[in-house]
Amino acid sequence: MKKHYQKHYRLKVPEYASGIDSDAGKRMLEEIVHESTVVEILGVTKKILDLLRYERNFPHVNIMKGCRVYLRSSVLRWLKENEIEIKRDGKIRKLGGGDI
Numbered sequence: 001m002k003k004h005y006q007k008h009y010r011l012k013v014p015e016y017a018s019g020i021d022s023d024a025g026k027r028m029l030e031e032i033v034h035e036s037t038v039v040e041i042l043g044v045t046k047k048i049l050d051l052l053r054y055e056r057n058f059p060h061v062n063i064m065k066g067c068r069v070y071l072r073s074s075v076l077r078w079l080k081e082n083e084i085e086i087k088r089d090g091k092i093r094k095l096g097g098g099d100i
Contacts, residue, residue, distance in 0.1 A: 033070045035060075056082070 033041075039049055052058035059074035081096040 031072050033072055033075070035068050035070065038070050038075065 035046070035049070039046055042049070044052075049058070053060055057078075059078050060068045060070050062068055083094075083096040085093045085095055087093060
């Protein structure tokens with residue numbers, strides 16, 4: 001049932017964008033990313049993504065219970081804010097402005 005649920009609510013930008021005439025509408029839909037795409041791009045599991053949302057304030061939009069989407073710009077901003085560098089001596093240096 002879960003696969004059917006995810007498939008039913010999955011946002012596929014090219015499909016939706018093809019029916020929208022305005023450039024603003026197309027840009028808006030290109031900004032929206034499905035959860036499975038975020039998991040794939042970041043190379044993490046769904047469980048890790050859940051932990052990032054709950055414990056590290058990873059940005060997302062709740063469409064309805066169990067259905068989330070992500071905004072490309074918000075995800076990129078969060079990544080930049082939480083960027084770190086690990087030195088050879090094991091010390092961590094924050095490059096972004098977020099918490100470690």
